[in-house]
Amino acid sequence: MSPTPPSSVRRVACIGAGVIGGGWVAHFLARGYDVTAWDPAPDAEAKLRRLVTAAWPALEQLGLAEGASPDRLTMAPTLAEAVADAEFVQESAPEKLELKRDLLAQLDAAAPPGVVIASSTSGYPMTDMQTVAATPGRLVVGHPFNPPYLIPLVEVVGGERTDRTAVEWAAEFYEAAGKSVITMDRELPGFIANRLQEALWREALHMVANGEATVEDIDTSITEGPGLRWAFMGPMLTFALAGGEGGMAHMLDHFGPSLKSPWTRLEAPELDRALRDAVVDGCDRAADGRTYAQLVAERDQGVIDVLRATGRLDGPAR
């Protein structure tokens, strides 16, 4: 698909240099890429360089790639010049459908043939954004989390007119660039992580709206509770451990009826045999041969490590 193999890319273009675009610039610089940025705002370059300077100490702690330097950032005067030599393009323009549609078409017209162009959109399906581009096959979604230079996750998904090879190339490129990639087979509004966040966020808003909990209660309930586990063990495997030795199968078979409890305003799906088996099998794959006792020991050590790392073991709470 793209003329450059994913792991050989050296030159990246970042289009849009706000919080997300600038975060991408910082990430790619830290990973040792040459980055060309473009943003139409008059003060874009000064703001971007401030963002990179502010992020650099964090990036040094994370570990810089050989030769990585903020000096390898070039601000391009035009969109066309920004992408002229790019081997990969990351678009992070404001979240407006018309704007992204036109911008992606312009990028497609200006970028070298075959170069993959990814959009940071947090919500629009690529199918809706690629409608006016001349060669939509190379347009993918590469949805990061804020800040892109610290949070590893990128969700990669194509639109109806995206080539499968472009999706695969983007996933390989992001992995090579140090990200954790989830490749989705189909477009889903909000992708995966934002759907989960959004469900939690909406339930929280309902509670605040009804005077059932304060904003502080909600944050405390996560940081002092499940959030301590979720930094290293996801909600599915965490729930499997709540089933004790019987794991997720015991959990679903015995506590499945609580899905009908009014414990959130979100209606649960029917817990039929197929769903039950899919969840149990997934947890078995995730456990990957580790016993219940091993998983419990890992969880316990993980929570202790996270408590210590966030200053909650020695001295006052942060």
Added chain:
Amino acid sequence: MSPTPPSSVRRVACIGAGVIGGGWVAHFLARGYDVTAWDPAPDAEAKLRRLVTAAWPALEQLGLAEGASPDRLTMAPTLAEAVADAEFVQESAPEKLELKRDLLAQLDAAAPPGVVIASSTSGYPMTDMQTVAATPGRLVVGHPFNPPYLIPLVEVVGGERTDRTAVEWAAEFYEAAGKSVITMDRELPGFIANRLQEALWREALHMVANGEATVEDIDTSITEGPGLRWAFMGPMLTFALAGGEGGMAHMLDHFGPSLKSPWTRLEAPELDRALRDAVVDGCDRAADGRTYAQLVAERDQGVIDVLRATGRLDGPAR
């Protein structure tokens, strides 16, 4: 209310010694209490001592209280003997309403007058559990998270017939015993943290049921994404930072309409002025004078610390 001031309690009774009850036993032992446990299962004592032994290395890492020892656990032959001298009682029986209702009435009949009795229930309102107790005023919910010896959160709430002073006493006692307490003013099915967890869990089940994501995708989307922040900064303050310098006010005023997006199957509340202000004010209180730049720096350092603590900076991922 209770004859003993919350910070002077030395003797605790734990009724029910399964995963949660046993976890409470381990926690109270590590905090230096004398613990008397009772559980009707024939192999309860052996299992409980194994649980405490397995947890002890973790508790040593967390830091033991002066004089803390597994030897300060006594197994009582009867419920009445377990609570005869107790200054606080924690009930962690199986999650069955009739059983808990009868058990709490028995505990109320056997425990010294005025001693607070807390239930670990993860779902039943105390109003429904305190119906047959002679002195229901001292019965409260003290809902922990698994494992109680590691996860700090306890949600405290009374029923309609609970004395306000019992709720306050329980909150102070748990704080003195090293827990992080949320005191709720009213009964809400699932309390707070479980409602948030449950919303996320149900959205995850919908995605698995529809083939939109695998179990592994869901766990990865949290551990490599928002979960890294939630170990030390809750979802509300995290979202406030996504609003940049403008904070939660900017976030709600500009991205509020996305609440109508189909990004989860949970319907959002109406984002009226009162809700908007409640969320903005709560985030301002949570920020407690810290600037946007300070909060960003804290978040960044927190993510780095969590990544390092969970083995994701040096060497292979855990």
